[in-house]
Every structure is written in C-alpha cells, then in structure tokens.
Amino acid sequence: MQLYKVSWKQIYENPEKAFLIIGLIFGILFLLVVPPFQVPDEPNHFFRAYQLSEGEIIGEKQDNNAGGLVPKSLVDSMLLWSNLPFHPEQKTTSKQFIEALNIPLEPQKNTFVGFPNTVLYSPVAYLPQVLGIALGKLFYLSPIVLMYLGRLTNLIVAIYITFLAIKITPAFKWVFFLLALTPMATFQRASLSADSLINSISVLLLALLFKYAFDLNKAKIGRSDIGVLFILSLLLSLSKQAYFLVPFLCFLIPPAKFGSQKKYWVVCSLLCLTSAIAWILWSFVVKDVYVPLRPDVAIANEQARFVLSNPTKFAVIAFNDFNASLTGYLKQFIGVLGWLDTLLPNVLTFSYPAVLLFTSLIDSHANVIVPLQAKLKGFAVWFATIFLIYLLSYFTWTPVGQASIEGIQGRYFIPIAPLLFLLFYNRKFFLNIHDSKLDVVLVCYSLFALVISLIVLLDRYYNL
Numbered sequence: 001m002q003l004y005k006v007s008w009k010q011i012y013e014n015p016e017k018a019f020l021i022i023g024l025i026f027g028i029l030f031l032l033v034v035p036p037f038q039v040p041d042e043p044n045h046f047f048r049a050y051q052l053s054e055g056e057i058i059g060e061k062q063d064n065n066a067g068g069l070v071p072k073s074l075v076d077s078m079l080l081w082s083n084l085p086f087h088p089e090q091k092t093t094s095k096q097f098i099e100a101l102n103i104p105l106e107p108q109k110n111t112f113v114g115f116p117n118t119v120l121y122s123p124v125a126y127l128p129q130v131l132g133i134a135l136g137k138l139f140y141l142s143p144i145v146l147m148y149l150g151r152l153t154n155l156i157v158a159i160y161i162t163f164l165a166i167k168i169t170p171a172f173k174w175v176f177f178l179l180a181l182t183p184m185a186t187f188q189r190a191s192l193s194a195d196s197l198i199n200s201i202s203v204l205l206l207a208l209l210f211k212y213a214f215d216l217n218k219a220k221i222g223r224s225d226i227g228v229l230f231i232l233s234l235l236l237s238l239s240k241q242a243y244f245l246v247p248f249l250c251f252l253i254p255p256a257k258f259g260s261q262k263k264y265w266v267v268c269s270l271l272c273l274t275s276a277i278a279w280i281l282w283s284f285v286v287k288d289v290y291v292p293l294r295p296d297v298a299i300a301n302e303q304a305r306f307v308l309s310n311p312t313k314f315a316v317i318a319f320n321d322f323n324a325s326l327t328g329y330l331k332q333f334i335g336v337l338g339w340l341d342t343l344l345p346n347v348l349t350f351s352y353p354a355v356l357l358f359t360s361l362i363d364s365h366a367n368v369i370v371p372l373q374a375k376l377k378g379f380a381v382w383f384a385t386i387f388l389i390y391l392l393s394y395f396t397w398t399p400v401g402q403a404s405i406e407g408i409q410g411r412y413f414i415p416i417a418p419l420l421f422l423l424f425y426n427r428k429f430f431l432n433i434h435d436s437k438l439d440v441v442l443v444c445y446s447l448f449a450l451v452i453s454l455i456v457l458l459d460r461y462y463n464l
Helices: 002-013 015-033 042-053 072-079 094-101 123-138 143-168 173-180 183-189 195-214 223-239 246-252 261-285 300-309 311-335 346-362 372-397 410-424 438-461
Strands: 060-062 065-071 110-114
Touching: 015 143, 015 173, 015 183, 015 438, 042 065, 042 072, 042 123, 042 143, 060 110, 065 072, 072 110, 072 143, 094 143, 123 143, 123 195, 123 223, 143 173, 143 183, 143 195, 173 195, 173 346, 173 410, 173 438, 183 195, 183 311, 183 410, 183 438, 195 223, 195 246, 195 410, 223 246, 223 261, 246 261, 246 372, 246 410, 300 311, 300 372, 311 346, 311 372, 311 410, 346 410, 346 438, 372 410
Parallel strands: none
Antiparallel strands: 060 065, 065 110
8 A cells, every 4th residue: 555655656746757657558558549540641651661661761753652662461451441530430340450460561562652741751750660660570570560569669769758858857847747648649659650759859859958048057068968959959850840940949048058159159050050951951862752742732833932922921821820720729739639530528628728828837946047038039939830830831732822721730839839838937926836736636637638538539449
C-alpha cells in the first residue's frame, strides 16, 4: 500500500515523470487500439519510411506521380483497411488482422506507389520509423508487423524527446505537460506520422530557448549549448519547412549570456542562416520529384503571381479564413481523430483549452522572467509561422484567388503552441501548483481526457 502511495505521489509532483508514465501507457494503448493506417496520411508515411529503410533517400517520378518502388505486400496490407477512412459506420474485424498477418513481405516483388506528399520529406522526420521497420525486416516479418514496429519506435523516441523538453523548460512545465498530452498529440505519437518527431523536436528546441533566454540561473551560454541549438534547428528545418522560423527565437537570449555582443550576433545570425539554408537546400534536392497534389486547381506560377500582385488581398483572405475556421482548428488541435472522422465530446474539446489557459496564467517560477518584449517576439514568430502555413497550403491545395484556403488542420499548430501561451506567462497570478494540489487536478484531468478519447476510439473502430 505504501509503495502505491509513493508511486502516485511521484507522478503528480513531477510533470516530466507524469508525462513519461501517462504518455507511454496511453501511447501504447492508442497504438494498439487504432487500426492500421487510420491516421491521416499514414499509408504514405509507411511507404516513405520503408523506402528510406532501403537506403533510397530520393524518390522517383512516374506518369505525373511521385513516390517509389515498395513491396506489393505493403499495398495489399494497406488496402485491407481501406473501408475505414471517412466511414465512421464501418468497423474493423478480426478477419482483417488475421489476413494482414498472413501477408508475407516478399521484398523482391516491388511495385511503384505514389506518395507525392511524403516523398518530399527529408529522412530526418522518419528516423524512428525507419529503425523499427529495419529491425522487423531482419526477421522477415509481415508488413503489418513492420507498421506496428514503426509506430512503436516513433512513439518511444517522441516520448523521450518530449520528456526532456518538459524537464528542461524552466517554467510552464505543466503547460508543456498538457500540450504534450492532448488527445491529438498522443494520437500522432502512436502512429507512423512524421509529425510525431516534428512536434517533439520543436518543443525541445523551444524549451531550451526558454531556458537560455528567461532562466536567471542560466548565466552563460557555452559551446555545448550552442551546438545543441544548431543540431535541433537543423533537424527541425529539415523535418518541415513551415517551422524554420522557430530557431530565430535565439535572439531572445540576452547578449550578456554569450559573453559579448559580437558573439551574440554571430551565433544567432549563423543559427538563423543555417535554419533557412537547410530547408532551401533540401527543397532543391527534391525539386525533381515534386508534383502538384492538385494539378487541376493548384498552379504554382499563377498562385505566386496572385500573392505577389495582391499581398494585401491574400493577407485578408488568410485572416478571414483563420477567423472563420477557428472553432474547427481548435477542435482539431485538441483532437479530431482517425481520418478527421472521429470527433471527441464538446465538453472535452472546449474544456481543454480553458484548462491550458488557466494553467498558463499560474504556472510561473520565481527565477524566470519573461519581458513583454520577449512575449511579443515569440508571438511574432508564432504569427509568421501560421502565415507561412497558410501560404504553403495555398500553393498546395487552393485554387487561385479563392476566398478561403484549403488543406489546413489544427494539428499543424501543435509545434508552436507554447509561443501562444507564453503571452499569458506572469508572476502576478503565481500560484504554487504543488502546494495547492492543482498538480493532482491537472494529472487527473489529463487522464480523464485520454480515457474519454480511448473510449471514443474503441467505439469508432470496434463493435463493442
């Protein structure tokens, strides 16, 4: 009995340990409960990860499509579950699992498969999945087992990186905890999605930048600190172009911590330059395998001409679209699961942001000062990244001049969410979360949200 009390106390007193335990338990449950290929673009993530496990970094084009050669068994396995996406009335059966397990890999029987969106991703975003798939290939396991191994390694790596982020950030630990355990973030970590690693790398980079910039106990930025910033910035920029501005927050770090004004400008400028060059170079590397996802309506040259000749009009379109879609984005940010066909109860999707906002108002630390100017700079990077997401989605999905922009989902805002909540950081409303027992409340609320999400997923995919 005493051991049980100690273990529970250790969970709620320590946000990073609480995340590690809860994230791992529910990550595995989500991994097992969600049928194969029921996360947005998971088939294409699987094909890209397998392609990389074969050592093929650059894809190929065939007949106005981009992708590569993969075993036909991967496609056959994926097709077994094609009845589920966008059809909530359809349920999975034990027969599907048995048939999938009986499909041999047969790597010599290849076929060309198009995955034009994920073929453009750099190998960085798939390192965990490739590890799991490569391990399974050593034992000639079936494609469906390779998929689950890819999910598992993706989950473990993302959980560990996020654990480090919560441990490192000098304040907002409970805000990071709640953001990391939204149903959507948990859902993505338990999949083959590249967003899993992207989200975790971004929050780790933000945690380090917060520590270096705002923690009074961190008086000096050493070479190892600078090296880690460069590595994470490079990894994030190579993983997804839209987030290349996050490393620009290095300018929040006081120059005195670098030892001199000159070193501050040199290091921060090089960091930003490295971040920008990384995604530019990768874009150049994959330019020959790029194909429009909607060639009938999304014409890059005409879209670029429209934006350049009508920048104000485009900005108005983006603002109006964001305003009109805000409720939908909020729901998707917290969790619209499956192929966007599995809704969570409104009580959860609207209470979660309220809990986050309340926590951001009280989750402060005596040795952490965030000046108003720093908050505004953080918001500027958040705003610019949102605008960049809109711009890329316009080029990819939207007809020229259309009054709304298609293809944007609330989950795209997860990697930069701490910057928005940073606006509410203050020491005026400081409340000791541990002494007031709010840590217990936050852990229990997180458990409540994930249990409800798990029940919704069970109801969505199984006849119970």
